[in-house]
Amino acid sequence: MNWTDPASIGYPTLFLGVLIGSIVPIVPTGAVVGAAAAVAMTTPHLTLPLVLLLATLGAAGGDLITFAIARLGGDAAVRWLARGQREDRLAGARERFRRKGWQLIVVGRLIPAGRIPVLLAAGAVSYPWRRLVPATLAACVLWAVAYALLGVVSGGIFDSPLIATLLAAVLVLAVTGVVNLVAKRRRDKAKERQGETKVGS
Template sequence: MTLGLGGLASLFCAVAFGAVLPIVPTGAAVGGAAALAAHGNPVMVLFVVLTGALGAYLGDLVTYAACRWGGEALARRMRWLRGNERLDRLGAELKSREVPVLLVSRLLPGGRIPMLLAASVIGVTWRTFLYANAPACALWSAVYTGVGLLGGTVFPRPWEGVVAAIVLVVVVTQVAGWVHRRREASA
């Protein structure tokens, strides 16, 4: 069992779709593909990172366009940005440090879409978004590829490695989300 061009195309589609509609576990898809690639052809791991990053980037572009189109009305309707104080805080963070804020929001479960919505509401330009989001997507893909490699190298059979990678990604994502929610609740 190896990861070929069809697998990379499927990964790209899954990540791009999951970036727009966060019902697809995109991190698990990247981690599982990395585990599978490591068992077949380790050079393919680099293509997993690249494919995951490109899928995430395209999905983020679509999501950002939708957020810009929907604007503040969408933010209020979705109840992600309750009250102007949270929007003001997110806006100040974004204006002062676009790249680090997008990096962190991409890695935090549930942090990306509210940040993209806040960026669109405060008027982050397309140009700024295009350059600031690229390293965020690359880092996100590299992190989940690393988690997948960690899970995949423990087991001798590719399918075991893929299952382990997916479970590991889900656990890491849930723990990170729990820590983030605890920090926000205490702040």
Template sequence: MQALMDAINVFIVDAAGQWWVYPLLFVLCTVDGFFPPLPSESVVVALAAVAVSAGVPNMWLVVLVAALGAIAGDNIAYAIGRAIGTERFAWMRRPRVAASFAWARRGLEHRGAVLILSARYIPVGRVAVNMTAGATGYSRRRFVPFTLLAGVSWALYSAAVGTLAGQWVSDNHLVAVVLSVAIAMLLGLLVDYLLKLGGRLQRAKLRRQLRARMAANRPAGTGPRPGRELADVRPDAGPDALP
């Protein structure tokens, strides 16, 4: 078993030190911007972990290439959204995918900058947000700077996760890779949960504001109204739904 582990560690170091790692990383990060099944984040954190534990590849080159690929992928997703919309193909109309697009559309209307930056850390979320931005005509002049900041911060974050894992288990490159990928997945789930929680809190705030306006507009001395107006407003409706 020890001989097998040694052989795997040698293979990991040899592969990480090859020149083709960088163009491969760029392609993965680019395609992942509009095709989320590709594990670009896992590759970035794994390479960072190996860079710390073995000295190859070059950490800063990994960050640069990953950031450039992420930026390119996000802008390609925007262009795809502008060209085809979000309902042309059958897979786009599946309940879960359609819900992601609806979530992205609501978020872009009210907190575009925050959504574009934070969605970069969620594989399906970033595709939904960036394609929806293109499909709904979100300003490209505003969109591009946000993707620059999102791509750089995402690459630095992924490298930091890999660096942390690589320092913990510097004597075993395979364990460093596995640990770094696991940490990245857990943090991604946490970001996804926090974004959903923020959305629920925002909808709850909207409902409270709606109730307060209905109470303020109610004639003095009248009893509570049936609340049909409140029931007719979807929980995810925007401020335009207020009476």
């Protein structure tokens, strides 16, 4: 590997960043994909198709490892995955998963903070691998395309790789914040409706 070639550093960094961030959610994987797409749009060092492929494979690999830990790991492993997750959210995910698992895998990957509860629920109900793998791949393709588009937009606005990368990261964070806010409001409204139903009964 030629470490003086930016591609030799960029591609492994993209793949490992998304893979690790999909297992241990401390790396902003969406921002990594958006930044890589912005670089691909403004320099010859990376190509967009390969960015999409590696982002998809890294995300899918991380999700499948997370599911394997949830399904095959012991109680300590599951508690480690569930750290920071609210118990009511986990319980709700398990119940919904029994009814529409495939759709939840796709939506959980696209919604910030939705992935871990869904994968834990999948492990808890022993969701079959033959269904999980294609659903995960489809979800990760959609996810990679969505965040790469933000990088493509920023790369189309600015010719400078640095500015395009920074704009892509800002766009990813802004979109994530908006999606989180919308999801929170929907959860709050659902709780209000449940409260009203209980009072009425």
